[in-house]
Amino acid sequence: MFSVPWQLVLPVVVVAVALVLYCLVDIVRTDDELLLHKWQWTLAVVILVPLGAFAYLLVEKLGMVHSPGAPPGELDTRPDLYFDPRRR
Numbered sequence: 001m002f003s004v005p006w007q008l009v010l011p012v013v014v015v016a017v018a019l020v021l022y023c024l025v026d027i028v029r030t031d032d033e034l035l036l037h038k039w040q041w042t043l044a045v046v047i048l049v050p051l052g053a054f055a056y057l058l059v060e061k062l063g064m065v066h067s068p069g070a071p072p073g074e075l076d077t078r079p080d081l082y083f084d085p086r087r088r
Contacts, residue, residue, distance in 0.1 A: 016049055016050050019050055019053045019054075020045055020046065020049055020050070020053050022053075023041075023045045023052075023053045023056050023057065024042065024045060024046070026056075026061075027041050027042055027045070027056070030060075034060055035059055035060060041056050041060070044056065
């Protein structure tokens, strides 16, 4: 059977765990309005390792969400960007 040496796997696991822990601590400590609720980001970061952590960092920390009324170059993470199915 094919086996991967632990010397190659260990650094990847350590970096993934560090990234998840950083995001979880940041989610808990932030007082800012987040695009998703804190529990939703926590679930995404824990379940979708490392994609959830990357999504959190891109969306919340770098502000990779476009505001509907803003010019294309301007980014915004205002809470009024929540999806509301009643609004059409």
